[in-house]
Amino acid sequence: HPSPPDSAWHTFLRAAAAPKTLPLPTMTQQESLDAPPLRQYDHAAAPHWNAIVFQSIAYLQQTGVEINPELFQHAAYAAYSNFFASRRRRIRDAHDMTERSLPVLRDLWLGISEPSEDVGGVGGELVHQVFGAHILSYIRVLAIADADEEIENVLEWMVRYQEALSVMGRTRGNGITSLRRVLVALRAYAERRDGEQESAYDGDWEGDAEDGEDGGGEREEGEMTQRLSELAEEIEEQWGGWPERWEVEEYFRDGRERYEDFGEGEWVVGGLVA
DSSP states (O other), X not given: OOOTTHHHHHHHHHHHHSOOOOXXXXXXXXXXXXXXXXXXXXGGGHHHHHXXXXXXHHHHHXXXXXXXXXXXXXXXXXXXXXXXXXXXXXXXXXXXHHHHHHHHHHHHHHHHTOBSOEETTEEOOBSSOOOHHHHXXXXXXHHHTTOHHHHHXXXXXXXXXXXXXXXXXXXXXXXXXXXXXXXXXXXHHHHHHHHHHHHHHHXXXXXXXXXXXXXXXXXXXXXXXXXXXXXXXXXXXXXXXXXXXXXXXXXXXXHHHHTGGGTOTTGGGBTTBO
């Protein structure tokens, strides 16, 4: 846990990055007291809070505070909220903020994922204690941003430092499970991207056929799934290997249940499904 005064920053950034809630405007004060608590997203506020989080982190960096994985995770949540508002809820003000925040988040990732030793191309120890939850927060941003190459790079990094990640994961009760959830999210994303590619190929093929061409060439189906699955199979730790389909379905089901009170089941899977 961070020590004061860093702990105050963590508390503030966690609150700022979390989905915002508003009371129902049609309720009287008495009705709001009598009704069960109902949480609602305020997507229009996402760009504002995203800016506050990233400006705060920039300030901390300027004052010499090292950005650790927990601070990175707050930034990733804020960035995801903003991307969700832009891509899924078409909040106009969110678009420009996504363009500015993603490069900053990339640099923060490079900082928390650096190795303490790296000899002969073999992954060594990591400077920071990076857990599955930190990685998943980044994957969700990259997924909703359609950052295929960067997602693949993160998985390559996990393969390289799998032993160090496992050692750190075992220090937490759900550490190994959270590492597995990263691979489950990656399978969901790969299937979504391959489905989009297949749809685009079908459209091109039909267009060529109408022009009297045969749409020659072999269809490359499941290209991203193939690449990511091959990498996942290189993870020999207990959380490695390409996830089964039922694991993806369970991931989605858990997410829907977790966000049911919000009425925003799409929140947890944004970027992972079309």
